[in-house]
Amino acid sequence: MSEPREPGFDCVLRAWQAHEGELLGFLAHHASDADAAQDLLQEVFVKALRQGGGFCALDNPRAWLFQVARNALIDAGRLQRPIVELPDDLAAPPTDERAPVDDLDACIARKLPLLGPEDRDIVQRCDLDGLTVRAYAEAAGLSLPAAKARLLRARKRLRDALVEHCGVRFDPDGSVCCHAGPDGG
Structure with a gap:
């Protein structure tokens, strides 16, 4: 059986x-x-x-x-990913160093209120609060292309203010490489 x-x-x-x-x-x-x-x-x-x-x-x-x-x-x-043992005496990366762009927060906080109300509003809501440009356009009664153009102009004015008042400089790739400090000096 x-x-x-x-x-x-x-x-x-x-x-x-x-x-x-x-x-x-x-x-x-x-x-x-x-x-x-x-x-x-x-x-x-x-x-x-x-x-x-x-x-x-x-x-x-x-x-x-x-x-x-x-x-x-x-x-x-x-x-099968390789596992690399790290030496016990490996130094931890410094925690008090910030990227140059991150150190701009004090200057941005002082220069943003000096922008016009429309510029200040769109930069604050889209770039700092994380609202999408599409959602901003709908809330403000703008077309999407108009909102994008407004945000681009506002960013340019803020960038110019940061260069002038905070001594911001850019590397060849257009990234913030350094700045003079919150007072530009």
Whole structure:
């Protein structure tokens, strides 16, 4: 008397016999070594068996097997990320240093109120409070292009004020590289 088989076992077995060699070749080509490819192949087989009767309902068992194999390769790759041990005497980065652009907060706080009300409002709401330009445009009754133009002009005026009064300078990429301080001196 034979033991009863799990539902779908015969479907899995037929698909496995038809595609095992092809799957192993695929995994061997992409895995780090032959042993890893064999391990991944066993993983794919176990996952197919776990599908049970659902495996029989697949329209394309070969495609399913290859998708599971690709996912297994991706998962294995994530686990193989190199781990670099850091020395115990590694100095922590200084915590009191801020990027030059971050040190502009005091100057911005003093110069923003000096902008016109429309400039001040759009810079405050879009750049500092995080409101989208689209949401600002809707709230202010403006078209999106008009709001974008207003924000661009307001940023330019604020930039000019920061250059003039805070001694802001830019690197060749246009990023803030340094400034003279909150009073420009």
